[in-house]
Amino acid sequence: MSEPGESSMMDVVPMSARRSTQSDGDFAELFAATYPQVVRTAWFVTHDRAAAEEVAQEAFTELFRGWSRLRDFDRPDLWVRRVAIRKAQREASRRTRRTALERAAATVPTVADGLDLPDPELIAAIRSLPPKQRAIVVLFYLEDRPMDEVADLVGCSTSTGFVHLHHARRRLAAVLGEEVGSDVD
Amino acid sequence: MSIDQRIRDGLRATDDRLPAPDVDHALAAVTTGVRPHRREAVTALVAAAAVVAVVVGVLALTRGGEDPVRPVGPPTPTDAVRDAAAPDPPLPARLTRRLRQIRDDGSRWPDGSGSPSPPLLRDPATGLKVQLYGLCDGGPCPLDADMSQLQGTPRALEVSDGSRSALFDVADAVRFVVDGMWWLGVNARAFDGDSVLVQDVTRVGGPIRFRLLQADGTAYTLRTVRDPAPARLAPGVVALERPAGRAGRQNLYLVDDRVATIRPVDVPDDRPRSWTAYDGLLLGVADACRLSWLTADGLHERRLDCGPGGRLAAAWTDLPDGWPRPGRMVVTEWVSHGSNLVNRWEFFVHASTDDGATWHRLPLGHDDGSLSTRIAEALRGLE
Structure with a gap:
């Protein structure tokens, strides 16, 4: 077991000066397969395309810096998703504060990010959730991940993730005027 | 239409509309370190660094969220620590002035105004509040400060x-x-x-420092003891988030008020990683419907009779007034049947009124928004 006085902090991932062609190829392959979905997930948390892309690129940059070691992980794709999702949550929190200030200045924030959204009420309702709940809703409903994995990605225990989902679902139902318990078609 | 279907259909339809990012351009940006900076001008004068304070407590019994962890059992009186150990010497006047400057000129971390992130600590039960301040280049830290930029910035608590x-x-x-x-x-x-x-790390990679801090300026630094304490609930046992560890992972410690020490409690690693404080015990759940609870007698474990695929949550929602009493425990089980459609999930409540000797599994049905009411009704039926 861990002991008091034992910090579990890890060293900063060093930048490797040289990488093999094979290693770069592996990274590029993972990037191509994972980056678009990471951007999409980040968008559902931040509701901003530029922010979502930057968040995703920051996460992949950290993966790239530690690639010589992180490539040996069982699921480096989950690692980078986790980093990106947590960065997206922080970005969304930052934007929430900013939005409050902008509201005070009577500047109405936009939700659509210039997109033609098929269900803008839903997206607006999701945006009203705390960032962690947004991420949980997206990972759970859109990406269809089991709650264990969802909780790991957003950074909470499974039980806490479950409770967050419960509250998010109830809030969305209330905002959207849907019934919480009606049967699925 | 159910809320689950509305969410799922809406997210999928939106996902289909999102433009595909330029993968080649992004890959080049990542591998060459040349990434665009999107940070638009912020209209506010208020600056607050976006931070992640790894402050995840146990599930709140009444709010379904995360809550500060308090010692269970009789609270350890700080007076006992005060008797056993001399307080830390007063801070030098120069340092005190510096801390005031950090508070007055710096940023609050995290910024609680309108932020979903909680303040570092605000405990309604005692009125105690803790606020962390940081100073960047003599002033507030920029909103878009990267965490790496905050390394080594002066702070005050x-x-x-x-x-x-x-x-x-x-x-x-x-x-x-x-x-x-x-x-x-x-x-x-x-x-x-x-x-x-308060836990902090005085140097990178260094040991964790544990201190008891009071609003009157008194500080007691606790001496850490590696020898683990027996797995028994005792005054001074606290569940603490493992610093910088995976969220939701807690370790149990014993603050010994006689000798002003803090020791890990000897709970094996494969036991629950988050604990909920009940009246007189700590309750934790683990995979495979395993339940553990720590009492003054020791660590108890039981595998509950869950349905196929059933998972346990140590706390779910409001418990009926008057129901929590010593010897009573409640956990909630949900069975997803492999589906992410929540309204198809089945819920059960497991309850014991005799210190965990016997358990009752009570069906709650599906989540139609009234689970709290049905949990209360089910528990009242046991009385």
Whole structure:
């Protein structure tokens, strides 16, 4: 077991000066397969395309810096998703504060990010959730991940993730005027 | 249409509309380190660094969220620590002035105004508040400050109780953790009516420092003892978030008020990683419907009779007034049947009224928004 006085902090991932062609190829392959979905997930948390892309690129940059070691992980794709999702949550929190200030200045924030959204009420309702709940809703409903994995990605225990989902679902139902318990078609 | 279907259909339809990012351009940006900076001008004068304070407590019994962890059983009176150990010497006047400057000129971390992120600590039960301040280049830290830029920035920790407040020095380590979590290097928990238990790291990679801080300016540094304490609930046992570890992972510690020490409690690693404080016990759940609870007698375990695929949550929602009493325990089970459609999930409540000797599994049905009511009804039926 861990002991008091034992910090579990890890060293900063060093930048490797040289990488093999094979290693770069592996990274590029993972990037191509994972980056678009990471951007999409980040968008559902931040509701901003530029922010979502930057968040995703920051996460992949950290993966790239530690690639010589992180490539040996069982699921480096989950690692980078986790980093990106947590960065997206922080970005969304930052934007929430900013939005409050902008509201005070009577500047109405936009939700659509210039997109033609098929269900803008839903997206607006999701945006009203705390960032962690947004991420949980997206990972759970859109990406269809089991709650264990969802909780790991957003950074909470499974039980806490479950409770967050419960509250998010109830809030969305209330905002959207849907019934919480009606049967699925 | 159910809320689940509305969410799922809406998200999928939106996902289909999102433009595909330019993968080649992004890959080049990532591998060459040349990434665009999107940070648009911020209209506000208020600056607050976005931070992740790894402050995840146990599930709140009444709010379904995360809550500060308090000692269970009779609270350890800080007076006992005061008797056993001399308080830390007063801070030099120069350092005190510096801390005031950090507070007055710096940023609040995290910024609680309108932010979903909670303040570092605000304990309604005692009125104790803890606020962390940081100073960047002599002023507030920029909103878009990267966490790596916050490494080594001067900090101050303020403890207040509504009528008094005091500033304390706090470590300035910010480290990147391999699972993607930034940690500010300081955690705070309510300890008793007078004190907060603060963990910080005084140097990068160094040992954790545990202190009891009070709003009158008194600080007691606890001596850490590696020899684990027996797995028994005793005054001074606290569940603390493992610093910089995976969220939701807690370790149990014993603050010994006779000798002013803090020791790990000897709970094996494969036992629950988060604990809920009940009246007289700590309750934790683990995979495979395993339940553990720590009492004054020791660590108890039981595998509950769950349905196929059933998972346990140590706390779910409001318990009926008057129901929680010593010897009573409640956990909630949900069975997803492999589906992410929540309204198809089945819920059960497991309850014991005899210190865990016998357990009752009571069906709750599906989540139609009235689970709290049905949990209350089910529990009342046991009385």
